[in-house]
Amino acid sequence: MNELVTFGETPLRLSPPGKTRVESAGQMELFADGTESNVAVAASTLGTDALWVSKLPDTAVGKNVTRQITSTGVETSITWSDADHRQGISFREAAASPRESTYWHDRDRTALATTAPGDLPMEQIQEASVVYTSLSSAVLSEAATNTAEAMLRAGTGGGAVTAVELDYTPGLESANSYAHAFDQVKSEVDVLITSEEAVSDVLEETGSPRELTNTLSALYDLQIVVIRRDDGSAIALHDTPGTNVVHERSEIPSDSVDPTGEASAFTGGFLHELIQGSDTARAVTVGVACSVFAKTLSGPFLRVEPEEIEPIADEVVDHSQ
Template sequence: MSKRIVTFGEVMLRLATPGYERFSQAKSLNATFGGGEANVAVSLSNYGMKADFATRLPLNDIAESCIMDLKKHSVGTDFIARGGDRMGIYFLETGAVARPSKVVYDRAHSAIAEIQPGMIDWKEVLKDADWFHWTGITPALSQGAADACLEAIKVANEMGVTVSTDLNYRKNLWKYGKKASEIMPVLVEGCDVILGNEEDAEKVFGIKPEGFEVEHTGGEINSAEFESVCTQLMQKFPRAKKVIITLRGSINANHNTWGGVLYTDGKLYESKRYDITHIVDRVGGGDSFMGGLIYGLLTYEENPQTALDFAVAASCLKHTVYGDYNLVTVAEVENLMKGNGSGRVQR
């Protein structure tokens, strides 16, 4: 029987410059949809799991188009609350080589930013669910969004639903008078699985890996240095059974190294390291990792190493896919896990 996962957060209209054009050059923008938790739901649906996405969207044609897009990817939309005046938007300029990508947000007063506890019936949403996922982006939007997220986590805990978070620190989003360090701890306390990177842990909780600079711009990362981050997070949040750190080495905007570590039951598992030399689109890379991780942990329950390897391979493939969503299959991920990354034409 297929597992059922519920994700909660904001989905946005994504407006991206064509190719590698700068904002100042573009005469048109490519319109798609995306957002951390929606991206995770799409990944899980692609892998054959039942994924429902909960959010709040206005009653207008852009929101309807977004819902149709989610349905196209077999994501459940029955738990989308309707109301508010607008969807959030983000503008993307894709970087190249030494020029980094840029994101400009236009999401103030979006429908979900104005959500309040009680607008979503979480007991109904989480009935028969196996997993609930949220990210640190949602409580960054507003106090109401943070409160609604906490409401969902508490109901999930009461119902025995596994809860995961991607810490996803975005400094440009925390604008309503609260810091991430003030809001996030009580939310993360209810989580069984914590995903983050070295910057998330340092910026939100002041937790640093030993002997490592947070702003890492080289290709080589010693994954063993991050065991201390995992253990510190577990000490701070004793409910957590697994802590996962993504390891990105940024050589330039088109060339990254990519891997991860998973810590559970006092043991550190390390993935192989991928050398991604021609990145098509790295936006949504962390979400694709989370989608792969949830699938892996539910499918290979007794094998944390395989779960981690699936997540890293899935995310590696996402870097070759345009848009927020990771449009790959289980077979394609498993093929890369076996070492087949030649990219030869399949006939």
């Protein structure tokens, strides 16, 4: 049985080595870099049995993405479509200040946009402890939104905890698209992971992060609300009658090699701890520790031994007090 099932699109990311500009690069590094698959990899490296579910074109590019993910130990369930459907491609150009790093994502006519509930391994979803998806995949199309909703509903029916990441990125899709997708899936969501910007721009709620966790929990009947800040810190509320304690964790100083995997590392670490039966305080601590560690690695995958996280988690707690 897979303890964690994630569903979503994974683009193939092309990045020039170091801080070379794309326009002058003579070579590119290839990364399978998708939110849901990265979350599965992060949880798996900590010891969770994880399954990533997606739809990909039956091409060499689609198979490259799957090969990279399975090489980490994550299981996959792929619906292969014909070559008329495209593999998502992204480009990232790392930079040093004052030049800003840049990111492009070509998402038009990708295979996942044509997915349907019948493409999903519903039996495995219903047997999972946690099922997870992000709204960046759901907003690809109405079909993708419907499939995400069906996946979450199947998880709910099987007794799983359902987790959704409202990972709004300006310029990827409109805030209205994210709002529409969230409105469709919200009744099936137990755990919401998001950012201050997403809450403001998509859900049109304002206030301090502490206030927002309480507001969102009440508005959408959520068990857990997690808000990550731009500085890498996080705040989480578990809606428990009489004991609604908000847990805050600060990021600790670190040297950043590649920040692309930090958000998914946080979520993977957080969900791993929920699956282990940890409380919300421990889950958010490990999430922040994983995001710190992920920034010290090249590429989007968190590759770490569990014992390497513990001293960082202890430091996160000490730094937050």
